[in-house]
Amino acid sequence: MSDTLKFVRHPHPNPTPADKRAALLANPGFGRVFSDHMVTIRYSDAKGWHDARVEPRAPIPLDPAAAVLHYAQEIFEGLKAYKTADGGATLFRPIENARRFQQSAERLAMPKLPEKIFLEAVDELVNIDRDWIPDGDGSSLYIRPFMFANETFLGVKPSSDYLFIVIASSVGAYFKSGADTAVSVWVSQEYTRAAPGGTGAAKCGGNYAASLLAQAEATHHKCDQVVFLDAAERKWIEELGGMNVFFVFNDGSMTTPPLGTILPGITRSSVLTLARDKGISVREEKYSYDQWKADAKSGKLREAFACGTAAVLTPIGTVRAPDGEFVIGNGQSGARTAELKKALVDIQRGAASDPHKWIHKVF
Numbered sequence: 001m002s003d004t005l006k007f008v009r010h011p012h013p014n015p016t017p018a019d020k021r022a023a024l025l026a027n028p029g030f031g032r033v034f035s036d037h038m039v040t041i042r043y044s045d046a047k048g049w050h051d052a053r054v055e056p057r058a059p060i061p062l063d064p065a066a067a068v069l070h071y072a073q074e075i076f077e078g079l080k081a082y083k084t085a086d087g088g089a090t091l092f093r094p095i096e097n098a099r100r101f102q103q104s105a106e107r108l109a110m111p112k113l114p115e116k117i118f119l120e121a122v123d124e125l126v127n128i129d130r131d132w133i134p135d136g137d138g139s140s141l142y143i144r145p146f147m148f149a150n151e152t153f154l155g156v157k158p159s160s161d162y163l164f165i166v167i168a169s170s171v172g173a174y175f176k177s178g179a180d181t182a183v184s185v186w187v188s189q190e191y192t193r194a195a196p197g198g199t200g201a202a203k204c205g206g207n208y209a210a211s212l213l214a215q216a217e218a219t220h221h222k223c224d225q226v227v228f229l230d231a232a233e234r235k236w237i238e239e240l241g242g243m244n245v246f247f248v249f250n251d252g253s254m255t256t257p258p259l260g261t262i263l264p265g266i267t268r269s270s271v272l273t274l275a276r277d278k279g280i281s282v283r284e285e286k287y288s289y290d291q292w293k294a295d296a297k298s299g300k301l302r303e304a305f306a307c308g309t310a311a312v313l314t315p316i317g318t319v320r321a322p323d324g325e326f327v328i329g330n331g332q333s334g335a336r337t338a339e340l341k342k343a344l345v346d347i348q349r350g351a352a353s354d355p356h357k358w359i360h361k362v363f
């Protein structure tokens with residue numbers, strides 16, 4: 001089957017006027033302001049990938065028996081387009097998103113979109129909606145590629161039809177408190193996110209559906225995010241609802257939970273590389289909630305941070321659980337978190353050299 005497709009472009013007949021767009025971009029928040037276009041590509045067992053379009057963003061007709069509405073066969077990605085000083089636009093490691101999308105597809109018994117088509121689809125959207133990339137530190141155009149089962153059939157089996165879509169949202173900081181304010185986290189001891197053999201390493205909507213009650217519990221306890229422990233022993237820290245986690249110790253070393261049931265974050269992998277570039281010793285090893293609490297109390301643990309495309313690096317200040325709460329360091333952002341965040345953001349924004357060839361120039 002072919003791994004090239006011709007994208008047919010249907011530009012929006014009346015795109016958002018510039019003054020209205022400027023008002024939306026002034027304070028976009030996260031995930032509420034959408035650009036004018038979307039990319040769609042269809043798949044069927046009979047035809048393979050076909051009908052690639054760039055078209056006005058609009059509601060999509062869906063049969064009430066579409067498989068995704070019943071059995072949740074859906075995967076997604078998230079990446080950001082940044083405006084550069086010369087007026088261009090770049091993406092950060094998009095090939096990693098394309099690869100992970102294939103891995104998620106494999107786990108959910110979906111067809112694998114060729115990497116090249118994934119990248120072209122994202123480039124098409126960033127190109128046509130380039131005016132929706134906000135200026136300014138911490139702002140970007142968040143790109144959301146996703147794919148779902150679109151066969152009209154209530155039988156339980158992998159769908160024969162899929163719709164792949166890319167939409168874009170102009171965004172500022174993920175947390176309302178701002179980019180460098182430490183967040184509080186709730187350690188869920190009742191609910192788990194992923195089990196061995198499950199879908200924890202796949203970026204699928206179903207994982208998020210299963211996490212919402214725990215997130216609501218976190219909100220109820222006045223926490224920004226939930227931390228999940230492993231499903232087997234309820235002992236080992238896995239990750240947050242949608243972010244990976246790192247711990248920074250007094251001896252300067254760092255730890256992050258190993259891959260397996262967690263989502264293999266591209267930010268996580270980049271932080272590992274940047275830390276090693278700086279000569280910091282980083283372990284990918286299990287770390288228990290009990291140890292976390294003991295190390296925070298003894299002062300052995302200096303910092304902790306969450307990381308992901310949406311939240312970049314966000315310091316964790318307070319940890320709350322049914323058995324009490326503790327503070328990390330002075331409860332504020334720490335120096336190592338800030339240093340690694342700067343190293344990452346400087347590469348993403350073109351303010352530092354790019355030794356690992358992570359930057360993809362769109363235009």
Ligand SMILES: *Cc1c(COP(=O)(O)O)cnc(C)c1O
Nearest residue numbers: 242243244263265266267308309
């Ligand atoms: C997307 C995601 C992350 C972060 O991955 P990045 O590639 O760094 O954006 C972490 N955990 C979960 C559950 C996710 O869905």
